[in-house]
Amino acid sequence: MSFPKLPSRSENFAEWYNQLVLRAELADYAPVRGCMVIRPYGWALWENIQRALDKRFKATGHQNAAFPLLIPLSFFEKEKEHVEGFAPELAVVTHGGGKKLEEPLAVRPTSETIIGYMWSKWIRSYRDLPQLLNQWANVVRWELRTKLFLRTLEFYWQEGHTAHATRAEAEEETLRMLRVYEDFAVNEAAIPVVPGRKSESEKFAGAVTTYTIEAMMGDKRALQAATSHFLGQNFAKAFEIRYLDQNNQLQYVWTTSWGLSTRFIGAIIMVHGDDQGLRLPPRLAPIQVVVVPIWKSGDDEARILEAARNVRDRIASIVYREQPIRVHLDDRDNVTPGFKFNDWELRGVPVRVELGPRDLAAGTVTLARRDKPGKEGKQTVDMDALPEVLPRLLDDIHEGLYQQARAFLEANLHEPKTYEELKAVVRDGWALAWWCGSADCEARIKADTTATNRCIPLEQPEGQGTCIVCGRPAQVKAIFARAY
Amino acid sequence: MSFPKLPSRSENFAEWYNQLVLRAELADYAPVRGCMVIRPYGWALWENIQRALDKRFKATGHQNAAFPLLIPLSFFEKEKEHVEGFAPELAVVTHGGGKKLEEPLAVRPTSETIIGYMWSKWIRSYRDLPQLLNQWANVVRWELRTKLFLRTLEFYWQEGHTAHATRAEAEEETLRMLRVYEDFAVNEAAIPVVPGRKSESEKFAGAVTTYTIEAMMGDKRALQAATSHFLGQNFAKAFEIRYLDQNNQLQYVWTTSWGLSTRFIGAIIMVHGDDQGLRLPPRLAPIQVVVVPIWKSGDDEARILEAARNVRDRIASIVYREQPIRVHLDDRDNVTPGFKFNDWELRGVPVRVELGPRDLAAGTVTLARRDKPGKEGKQTVDMDALPEVLPRLLDDIHEGLYQQARAFLEANLHEPKTYEELKAVVRDGWALAWWCGSADCEARIKADTTATNRCIPLEQPEGQGTCIVCGRPAQVKAIFARAY
Numbered sequence: 030m031s032f033p034k035l036p037s038r039s040e041n042f043a044e045w046y047n048q049l050v051l052r053a054e055l056a057d058y059a060p061v062r063g064c065m066v067i068r069p070y071g072w073a074l075w076e077n078i079q080r081a082l083d084k085r086f087k088a089t090g091h092q093n094a095a096f097p098l099l100i101p102l103s104f105f106e107k108e109k110e111h112v113e114g115f116a117p118e119l120a121v122v123t124h125g126g127g128k129k130l131e132e133p134l135a136v137r138p139t140s141e142t143i144i145g146y147m148w149s150k151w152i153r154s155y156r157d158l159p160q161l162l163n164q165w166a167n168v169v170r171w172e173l174r175t176k177l178f179l180r181t182l183e184f185y186w187q188e189g190h191t192a193h194a195t196r197a198e199a200e201e202e203t204l205r206m207l208r209v210y211e212d213f214a215v216n217e218a219a220i221p222v223v224p225g226r227k228s229e230s231e232k233f234a235g236a237v238t239t240y241t242i243e244a245m246m247g248d249k250r251a252l253q254a255a256t257s258h259f260l261g262q263n264f265a266k267a268f269e270i271r272y273l274d275q276n277n278q279l280q281y282v283w284t285t286s287w288g289l290s291t292r293f294i295g296a297i298i299m300v301h302g303d304d305q306g307l308r309l310p311p312r313l314a315p316i317q318v319v320v321v322p323i324w325k326s327g328d329d330e331a332r333i334l335e336a337a338r339n340v341r342d343r344i345a346s347i348v349y350r351e352q353p354i355r356v357h358l359d360d361r362d363n364v365t366p367g368f369k370f371n372d373w374e375l376r377g378v379p380v381r382v383e384l385g386p387r388d389l390a391a392g393t394v395t396l397a398r399r400d401k402p403g404k405e406g407k408q409t410v411d412m413d414a415l416p417e418v419l420p421r422l423l424d425d426i427h428e429g430l431y432q433q434a435r436a437f438l439e440a441n442l443h444e445p446k447t448y449e450e451l452k453a454v455v456r457d458g459w460a461l462a463w464w465c466g467s468a469d470c471e472a473r474i475k476a477d478t479t480a481t482n483r484c485i486p487l488e489q490p491e492g493q494g495t496c497i498v499c500g501r502p503a504q505v506k507a508i509f510a511r512a513y
Numbered sequence: 514m515s516f517p518k519l520p521s522r523s524e525n526f527a528e529w530y531n532q533l534v535l536r537a538e539l540a541d542y543a544p545v546r547g548c549m550v551i552r553p554y555g556w557a558l559w560e561n562i563q564r565a566l567d568k569r570f571k572a573t574g575h576q577n578a579a580f581p582l583l584i585p586l587s588f589f590e591k592e593k594e595h596v597e598g599f600a601p602e603l604a605v606v607t608h609g610g611g612k613k614l615e616e617p618l619a620v621r622p623t624s625e626t627i628i629g630y631m632w633s634k635w636i637r638s639y640r641d642l643p644q645l646l647n648q649w650a651n652v653v654r655w656e657l658r659t660k661l662f663l664r665t666l667e668f669y670w671q672e673g674h675t676a677h678a679t680r681a682e683a684e685e686e687t688l689r690m691l692r693v694y695e696d697f698a699v700n701e702a703a704i705p706v707v708p709g710r711k712s713e714s715e716k717f718a719g720a721v722t723t724y725t726i727e728a729m730m731g732d733k734r735a736l737q738a739a740t741s742h743f744l745g746q747n748f749a750k751a752f753e754i755r756y757l758d759q760n761n762q763l764q765y766v767w768t769t770s771w772g773l774s775t776r777f778i779g780a781i782i783m784v785h786g787d788d789q790g791l792r793l794p795p796r797l798a799p800i801q802v803v804v805v806p807i808w809k810s811g812d813d814e815a816r817i818l819e820a821a822r823n824v825r826d827r828i829a830s831i832v833y834r835e836q837p838i839r840v841h842l843d844d845r846d847n848v849t850p851g852f853k854f855n856d857w858e859l860r861g862v863p864v865r866v867e868l869g870p871r872d873l874a875a876g877t878v879t880l881a882r883r884d885k886p887g888k889e890g891k892q893t894v895d896m897d898a899l900p901e902v903l904p905r906l907l908d909d910i911h912e913g914l915y916q917q918a919r920a921f922l923e924a925n926l927h928e929p930k931t932y933e934e935l936k937a938v939v940r941d942g943w944a945l946a947w948w949c950g951s952a953d954c955e956a957r958i959k960a961d962t963t964a965t966n967r968c969i970p971l972e973q974p975e976g977q978g979t980c981i982v983c984g985r986p987a988q989v990k991a992i993f994a995r996a997y
Contacts, residue, residue: 057631057634057635059580059581059627059631060584060585060588060627060630061581061583061584061585061618064581064582064583065581066578066579066580066581066631067578067579068578069576069577069578069646072576072577072578072579073576073577075579076577092553092556092557093553093556093557093560094550094551094552094553094555094556095550095551095556095559095669096543096550097543097545097548097549097550097667098548098582098620098651098653098667099545099548099604099653099666099667100544100545101544101545104544116611117610117611118610119608119609119610119611120583120606120608120609120610120618121606121607121608121609122604122605122606122607122620123605123606123607123608124603124604124605124607124617125603125604125605125655125666126601126602126603126604126655126656126657127600127601127603127655133608134545134604136582136606136620143543143544146544147541147543147550150541151541156847162553167582167650167651169582169583171609171610171611172610173610182583182609183581183582183583185579363640
């Protein structure tokens with residue numbers, strides 16, 4: 030059985046992506062248009078993302094809760110911009126238990142409204158603040174153009190929701206969580222990101238300010254990898270969320286929300302993947318090390334297999350970043366070692382451990398890195414050295430993936446000086462350019478190039494310039510790019 | 514501020530339950546009838562339940578996945594008994610993105626159909642079997658009479674779904690998972706259960722056989738705490754799930770499903786709770802130990818508070834059953850120690866650690882057990898002894914709660930000899946009685962007493978008898994009880 034090749038990533042990125050998601054068994058299409066099934070390998074990746082984020086949320090004082098899936102339609106009408114943003118995307122339950130409902134219910138697209146409603150019951154005094162909540166949930170948005178992981182009718186995410194006594198506290202929280210996402214992207218997913226602020230036309234429906242981390246995919250498109258919103262008192266006023274302050278005065282609270290979704294799995298695939306398949310960042314990979322026993326006819330299969338089981342058990346007892354290494358033994362007897370190599374490369378396992386008769390005799394194993402093909406990435410080590418070698422190797426692969434992605438981002442982030450230059454570079458890269466702040470100039474770029482304003486990076490150059498579109502004075506530089 | 518009392522458990526069990534759920538901040542009513550919000554304290558309990566079960570599922574070879582929320586209505590019609598059972602309970606999405614859908618979609622009430630559909634695509638050969646899947650998910654069933662945790666329109670659960678090559682393997686799996694639930698109930702939740710088989714009229718819609726673990730609540734009603742279904746080839750035939758066996762013959766698979774839901778939280782409340790509030794089983798309690806500093810005016814508050822922080826940190830470094838002890842320091846300055854005692858008793862924290870000026874001087878703390886009121890449950894121990902004392906104390910409380918619940922179950926499980934006796938005992942207890950197996954006799958008991966057939970216990974007496982209703986020969990004893 031020969032191993033079928035993937036479509037080439039450079040020639041057909043979209044088809045490479047779709048085939049890879051299906052063949053690596055991360056996900057599959059569901060019978061309902063735009064919905065997906067997340068298969069065990071994809072869900073294990075999401076569970077690792079959940080664990081890494083949840084630890085950070087708890088360390089910053091947040092607690093998980095669960096708010097209902099079904100929200101009265103009327104709730105959406107209470108915040109003007111929110112309803113404009115979400116009404117066109119709602120899935121609506123009109124019948125329950127065989128009867129038509131008096132009020133139709135929305136399947137939640139996001140939970141600001143229902144949480145706002147509950148807070149209006151729970152919050153009485155300054156002693157009830159801050160409220161620092163998060164939920165891991167599924168949401169539904171009726172998207173027209175869908176793509177596995179990146180845009181599906183139903184998706185999984187976490188949504189953090191917090192309420193504070195003061196504006197300053199809420200703004201601090203918004204930025205704190207943006208930095209949590211950045212830290213997660215860099216140190217768990219090996220993905221470099223640009224933290225920035227969204228323009229008025231790109232911000233969340235109902236937010237005062239939206240912050241984002243933007244990542245560059247392998248085809249140089251941008252992807253909004255997570256967002257953090259300062260909601261001001263918009264929802265507090267819509268839902269009458271008030272508290273008695275220390276002077277016994279009734280005040281509106283200040284709220285935030287922030288989220289990261291299964292779309293992030295799409296980012297991991299598109300940032301790190303190559304023509305052979307996935308390259309999963311070691312700290313999130315469902316399988317960090319795969320053991321492949323190797324024999325030819327005439328070899329003592331049983332002995333090699335037994336030794337491979339021992340190696341698997343030894344590796345499973347090694348701790349990497351406070352958890353046992355996630356190791357899998359591929360003991361299939363119906364495919365060749367070569368087929369297995371290709372298969373695990375497709376699935377992006379960071380380290381392959383090969384064990385053949387010669388290794389067995391010498392008490393060694395051969396390690397092959399997924400991120401470095403061929404001889405360069407191979408080393409033969411003593412079995413007893415594994416507890417020392419493997420954790421270092423996993424860190425090394427993480428760092429290698431990150432540096433590669435970072436170099437790619439830097440190489441393709443251009444600083445055009447003229448509008449003509451901008452139009453040229455956004456065909457195949459990002460443009461960082463002075464922008465006057467007007468929606469007209471953004472719209473013009475979009476109309477001319479399909480590139481959108483991704484963000485105004487938090488890190489700004491000194492001084493000021495003139496808008497790359499209209500030539501008026503500009504205080505900030507923004508990133509323009511085609512995006513997912 | 515005095516601490517308001519709960520309604521008495523013995524006088525008004527239903528009102529005691531509702532008030533307790535709300536006041537312990539486990540959950541609250543959502544704006545949509547029959548829906549609930551699970552608050553952080555309740556969700557932390559569910560997360561501990563999830564962790565304890567998920568470990569067991571993975572140890573028995575299962576993998577988690579995520580199947581879609583929205584299922585075409587037509588899927589339910591493929592299995593005749595399944596549609597009869599679930600059609601009346603469906604919530605139906607008829608509109609999406611502002612348009613009427615061509616085919617209405619059900620919000621999943623359970624996932625046999627959608628998983629069956631995907632398996633029909635995924636399973637080709639005997640090498641693809643067994644499929645051992647589980648998902649942690651929300652489901653919606655349009656119930657008319659609802660109650661917090663016990664019966665809500667939306668609830669959270671895990672649903673395991675497996676497919677096997679042979680009938681024997683599938684039956685073995687069904688019973689294996691029943692035993693996993695029993696082990697979880699006994700060893701994590703301190704709840705004694707009776708494992709048994711459901712009668713034909715009580716089984717899951719679409720199952721060949723349904724197994725259950727039944728628990729006795731504090732008001733002596735029964736609660737079905739988890740179920741495990743052998744589905745035969747019913748769904749395999751409805752969804753054409755077939756595989757090529759080793760002889761290249763096309764065969765239908767055999768499937769199972771099994772689930773435990775947030776309803777189990779209701780069981781924990783109703784089995785262990787008392788007039789003072791919750792008594793949470795130590796292995797699942799969100800807070801296992803609460804530290805309450807005590808001072809009177811004139812005492813050195815700052816020093817006591819600092820010592821209390823140290824005690825909190827020391828306890829957090831003690832490992833109990835492979836995890837750091839979950840400890841909370843109650844440093845509120847606006848309520849008295851007495852108020853705090855009542856509050857943490859209401860919330861069911863297993864161990865309270867008191868620290869006052871005298872303790873501070875002596876290097877001791879006072880431990881108070883939630884399960885033993887008054888002096889009997891108090892001991893003063895040296896701070897240095899905590900690493901040894903606390904894990905043993907938590908085990909001891911677990912065992913104490915279990916034995917108490919077990920004694921209660923045994924005291925209230927009667928073996929009536931006549932139908933008149935049965936009618937008397939089910940008013941305030943369970944009846945274990947010979948039953949001929951006919952639905953008529955079950956129905957008669959239900960009509961006369963409102964008690965239902967809870968299960969045919971797996972552990973049966975020797976020999977045989979005569980049906981307690983009709984007097985015909987009976988091979989099995991069944992449990993009849995009023996139930997939630």
